[in-house]
Amino acid sequence: xxxxxxxxxxxxxxxxxxxxxxxxxxxxxxxxxxxxxxxxxxxxxxxxxxxxxxxxxxxxxxxxxxxxxxxxxxxxxxxxxxxxxxxxxxxxxxxxxxxxxxxxxxxxxxxxxxxxxxxxxxxxxxxxxxxxxxxxxxxxxxxxxxxxxxxxxxxxxxxxxxxxxxxxxxxxxxxxxxxxxxxxxxxxxxxxxxxxxxxxxxxxxxxxxxxxxxxxxxxxxxxxxxxxxxxxxxxxxxxxxxxxxxxxxxxxxxxxxxxxxxxxxxxxxxxxxxxxxxxxxxxxxxxxxxxxxxxxxxxxxxxxxxxxxxxxxxxxxxxxxxxxxxxxxxxxxxxxxxxxxxxxxxxxxxxxxxxxxxxxxxxxxxxxxxxxxxxxxxxxxxxxxxxxxxxxxxxxxxxxxxxxxxxxxxxxxxxxxxxxxxxxxxxxxxxxxxxxxxxxxxxxxxxxxxxxxxxxxxxxxxxxxxxxxxxxxxxxxxxxxxxxxxxxxxxxxxxxxxxxxxxxxxxxxxxxxxxxxxxxxxxxxxxxxxxxxxxxxxxxxxxxxxxxxxxxxxxxxxxxxxxxxxxxxxxx
Amino acid sequence: xxxxxxxxxxxxxxxxxxxxxxxxxxxxxxxxxxxxxxxxxxxxxxxxxxxxxxxxxxxxxxxxxxxxxxxxxxxxxxxxxxxxxxxxxxxxxxxxxxxxxxxxxxxxxxxxxxxxxxxxxxxxxxxxxxxxxxxxxxxxxxxxxxxxxxxxxxxxxxxxxxxxxxxxxxxxxxxxxxxxxxxxxxxxxxxxxxxxxxxxxxxxxxxxxxxxxxxxxxxxxxxxxxxxxxxxxxxxxxxxxxxxxxxxxxxxxxxxxxxxxxxxxxxxxxxxxxxxxxxxxxxxxxxxxxxxxxxxxxxxxxxxxxxxxxxxxxxxxxxxxxxxxxxxxxxxxxxxxxxxxxxxxxxxxxxxxxxxxxxxxxxxxxxxxxxxxxxxxxxxxxxxxxxxxxxxxxxxxxxxxxx
Numbered sequence: 001x002x003x004x005x006x007x008x009x010x011x012x013x014x015x016x017x018x019x020x021x022x023x024x025x026x027x028x029x030x031x032x033x034x035x036x037x038x039x040x041x042x043x044x045x046x047x048x049x050x051x052x053x054x055x056x057x058x059x060x061x062x063x064x065x066x067x068x069x070x071x072x073x074x075x076x077x078x079x080x081x082x083x084x085x086x087x088x089x090x091x092x093x094x095x096x097x098x099x100x101x102x103x104x105x106x107x108x109x110x111x112x113x114x115x116x117x118x119x120x121x122x123x124x125x126x127x128x129x130x131x132x133x134x135x136x137x138x139x140x141x142x143x144x145x146x147x148x149x150x151x152x153x154x155x156x157x158x159x160x161x162x163x164x165x166x167x168x169x170x171x172x173x174x175x176x177x178x179x180x181x182x183x184x185x186x187x188x189x190x191x192x193x194x195x196x197x198x199x200x201x202x203x204x205x206x207x208x209x210x211x212x213x214x215x216x217x218x219x220x221x222x223x224x225x226x227x228x229x230x231x232x233x234x235x236x237x238x239x240x241x242x243x244x245x246x247x248x249x250x251x252x253x254x255x256x257x258x259x260x261x262x263x264x265x266x267x268x269x270x271x272x273x274x275x276x277x278x279x280x281x282x283x284x285x286x287x288x289x290x291x292x293x294x295x296x297x298x299x300x301x302x303x304x305x306x307x308x309x310x311x312x313x314x315x316x317x318x319x320x321x322x323x324x325x326x327x328x329x330x331x332x333x334x335x336x337x338x339x340x341x342x343x344x345x346x347x348x349x350x351x352x353x354x355x356x357x358x359x360x361x362x363x364x365x366x367x368x369x370x371x372x373x374x375x376x377x378x379x380x381x382x383x384x385x386x387x388x389x390x391x392x393x394x395x396x397x398x399x400x401x402x403x404x405x406x407x408x409x410x411x412x413x414x415x416x417x418x419x420x421x422x423x424x425x426x427x428x429x430x431x432x433x434x435x436x437x438x439x440x441x442x443x444x445x446x447x448x449x450x451x452x453x454x455x456x457x458x459x460x461x462x463x464x465x466x467x468x469x470x471x472x473x474x475x476x477x478x479x480x481x482x483x484x485x486x487x488x489x490x491x492x493x494x495x496x497x498x499x500x501x502x503x504x505x506x507x508x509x510x511x512x513x514x515x516x517x518x519x520x521x522x523x524x525x526x527x528x529x530x531x532x533x534x535x536x537x538x539x540x541x542x543x544x545x546x547x548x549x550x551x552x553x554x555x556x557x558x559x560x561x562x563x564x565x566x567x568x569x570x571x572x
Numbered sequence: 573x574x575x576x577x578x579x580x581x582x583x584x585x586x587x588x589x590x591x592x593x594x595x596x597x598x599x600x601x602x603x604x605x606x607x608x609x610x611x612x613x614x615x616x617x618x619x620x621x622x623x624x625x626x627x628x629x630x631x632x633x634x635x636x637x638x639x640x641x642x643x644x645x646x647x648x649x650x651x652x653x654x655x656x657x658x659x660x661x662x663x664x665x666x667x668x669x670x671x672x673x674x675x676x677x678x679x680x681x682x683x684x685x686x687x688x689x690x691x692x693x694x695x696x697x698x699x700x701x702x703x704x705x706x707x708x709x710x711x712x713x714x715x716x717x718x719x720x721x722x723x724x725x726x727x728x729x730x731x732x733x734x735x736x737x738x739x740x741x742x743x744x745x746x747x748x749x750x751x752x753x754x755x756x757x758x759x760x761x762x763x764x765x766x767x768x769x770x771x772x773x774x775x776x777x778x779x780x781x782x783x784x785x786x787x788x789x790x791x792x793x794x795x796x797x798x799x800x801x802x803x804x805x806x807x808x809x810x811x812x813x814x815x816x817x818x819x820x821x822x823x824x825x826x827x828x829x830x831x832x833x834x835x836x837x838x839x840x841x842x843x844x845x846x847x848x849x850x851x852x853x854x855x856x857x858x859x860x861x862x863x864x865x866x867x868x869x870x871x872x873x874x875x876x877x878x879x880x881x882x883x884x885x886x887x888x889x890x891x892x893x894x895x896x897x898x899x900x901x902x903x904x905x906x907x908x909x910x911x912x913x914x915x916x917x918x919x920x921x922x923x924x925x926x927x928x929x930x931x932x933x934x935x936x937x938x939x940x941x942x943x944x945x946x947x948x949x950x951x952x953x954x955x956x957x958x959x960x961x962x963x964x965x966x967x968x969x970x971x972x973x974x975x
Contacts, residue, residue: 044662045661148761150822155823238823255651255678255679255683260658342837354858419655420659428664428665515613528621532827535857
């Protein structure tokens with residue numbers, strides 16, 4: 001098929017992945033150099049004229065470094081493992097049930113809540129003066145005053161892990177839903193049950209390996225993200241010392257400009273740390289695969305009380321995470337109408353429209369800007385991703401994952417450090433200060449998400465479908481547009497929605513590359529959040545949520561409509 | 573890859589010392605002329621809706637009167653504007669920069685000035701400079717003891733003010749030693765932001781000034797003094813205080829505004845701010861109950877001025893200067909001081925104003941939550957910035973790490 005296609009496929013050169021890499025090479029290496037050079041003492045703009053090991057020496061002299069590193073690693077691994085486990089249990093144990101459908105419907109709003117807003121909502125929920133305590137006080141707890149308990153910002157990062165899990169479960173759940181049709185679980189499940197396997201055991205033995213292969217990149221992204229997160233960690237995480245990523249931002253934002261060298265060294269360490277954690281995860285995958293193979297070959301049919309408990313655990317984790325985010329969202333909505341709201345009142349005085357009247361009129365222009373930028377950056381990323389993946393399959397290229405690892409650097413290197421070099425490049429090229437430059441910068445952070453969301457399902461798609469189409473006389477273009485894309489509509493829309501949300505959430509790239517001239521709901525939200533007025537934070541967080549919501553709804557609804565006469569595709 | 577690097581950093585190397593094209597500040601009519609049609613990007617902290625509203629008014633007024641436009645770029649952190657200017661220098665963008673005016677003071681100013689990232693001198697050429705009195709109020713010309721030398725123009729005065737909810741705490745402690753005794757009796761009900769947060773570090777300096785044997789020494793750089801002797805009483809006081817802080821010092825508020833949330837939630841009993849009108853603004857925003865009252869410490873309270881600076885490569889420096897001059901006008905300063913608008917204290921010297929302009933500052937209706945300017949007590953000058961650096965380092969070693 002490769003030789004047959006070679007002549008006519010030339011309109012889509014095998015170079016698409018190479019071109020994408022080339023397109024990204026400049027900004028990504030500029031961003032990387034902008035971190036690497038100052039980490040070695042080189043930054044002429046701040047008087048660093050020659051290479052030196054001093055930034056790293058200072059970094060390693062920081063007494064809290066081991067603890068900050070341990071926090072980053074433990075939070076990242078725990079959040080990833082718990083989220084993955086919860087999603088797999090819920091898909092394995094509850095698919096087709098009412099609980100499952102409810103969770104599916106809840107997905108779009110859960111995904112649209114920005115991480116910082118979710119953290120803010122969660123903090124208000126679980127703090128000693130938070131909503132839960134207010135609802136129970138003083139009648140049940142006897143508290144007239146909030147107790148002095150360390151819940152949020154606990155030194156072990158448990159609140160932070162909880163917050164991350166609450167946001168990553170919906171993400172991995174969405175990725176799994178997009179991947180399921182390619183795994184064709186119904187057939188395997190039917191066979192497994194016919195052979196006497198209990199549902200959960202049968203699913204894990206037959207379907208899980210095929211699903212995991214498709215969601216592997218998203219899982220790795222969750223790991224990298226959880227280790228590098230800043231906004232959530234500032235609200236929920238420990239602060240003395242904080243995880244490494246937060247400390248890097250602190251150094252970077254310190255008025256003492258010489259600390260930016262140490263910040264760069266910290267960012268390089270962060271990069272190495274994520275790389276090491278990914279390697280560790282690969283090892284974990286191998287170990288689980290080896291154990292799993294033995295488990296499958298053992299032929300145990302499973303079942304029993306254990307399986308019931310595991311199903312309940314999955315449901316509990318999913319309900320807890322969804323409940324936490326929804327309660328947080330509800331808290332935001334109430335704050336936006338709140339008058340005074342002292343402890344232990346369960347509801348505020350009011351309601352008042354004053355906060356909306358104050359901030360509402362200012363929402364329109366940044367909202368339009370946000371949607372425009374996100375749509376453009378997502379379209380660009382989706383186009384490049386599909387071009388890469390299609391070129392890969394048409395020309396029988398090796399999966400470009402390895403060649404495209406570069407693409408993931410923007411996700412892993414702490415943004416505040418990465419942007420210095422990126423900004424310098426944009427300025428040197430005269431590409432800054434406008435909407436176009438901001439769109440290009442967003443694409444750099446959106447593309448990895450679109451790619452990792454779509455690559456798995458795309459590669460798992462049964463290529464014999466294309467063969468059938470070609471046999472029936474369709475050219476490669478028609479095979480793509482009439483067969484492959486429609487069948488992959490759901491993962492493609494999902495990828496677009498994830499990319500769109502990633503764009504909506506960008507703060508520093510918008511501010512720095514746009515030179516302050518481009519104002520989105522997120523630039524406004526983050527600036528206002530610095531002032532701590534919960535009413536203002538609530539309104540702008542809700543605006544961010546609204547901006548990200550439409551594409552997720554579209555990703556959930558359009559396949560249902562488009563596939564209403566394609567029963568086989570709805571196997572999800 | 574190497575060519576990119578060479579290109580980037582060669583450009584950066586060339587940048588040092590290159591002069592930006594900007595009008596001569598001494599020729600004010602030429603500045604006014606050059607300002608016409610420009611667009612000022614004013615990078616200013618955007619955390620307060622109250623202040624943002626004032627900025628929007630000033631931007632519209634100055635622009636309308638002088639024929640330019642003003643864009644407020646709201647920041648979460650002044651460091652973001654500094655980052656932008658550094659990146660511009662690294663890329664060789666030595667004119668036409670995106671940042672025209674920054675709301676700045678203290679260490680940020682000292683660093684930018686030291687690194688040659690500021691345009692100037694210009695501030696002392698502004699027509700309204702004649703209305704400030706640097707002799708009577710040195711804070712307008714010395715930013716954390718660093719002489720401003722015309723590289724920034726003062727536009728607001730700040731002073732540490734404490735507040736409490738009188739319904740829950742009728743009599744707050746009014747000195748640094750009394751605060752410790754109160755905290756011992758009320759464990760977990762006082763917090764200060766984690767240094768190097770600006771307000772947290774200021775609290776350390778406030779305590780240092782109250783406790784140090786010789787206050788005058790703090791005005792000189794730290795290495796010219798006996799640091800150990802000067803700070804020993806502070807560490808003893810903090811050692812005694814920390815176990816009685818909110819969360820026993822195991823977690824810290826991450827910003828100044830977080831103190832208001834904690835007070836509102838009833839987690840703490842005392843909060844403080846750098847804006848003397850903060851309590852009244854918070855009451856007006858429904859953030860705090862009407863029973864909140866402000867107070868100042870008997871030792872006096874740290875005060876300083878906030879400034880406006882223009883980066884060395886600002887694209888629209890002329891309009892930025894005109895805007896700064898407008899912000900220093902009696903009209904804009906009086907509006908800023910109106911507690912119903914913002915309540916920020918003026919930098920102008922009343923005896924240098926015409927009777928008519930003086931009258932603009934009279935007769936503001938003031939809520940009970942805030943103190944009038946005359947009740948704010950003596951202002952303690954900021955120590956030399958090198959003290960803050962050392963204090964922050966030592967604080968981090970003692971209290972900012974896992975124990």
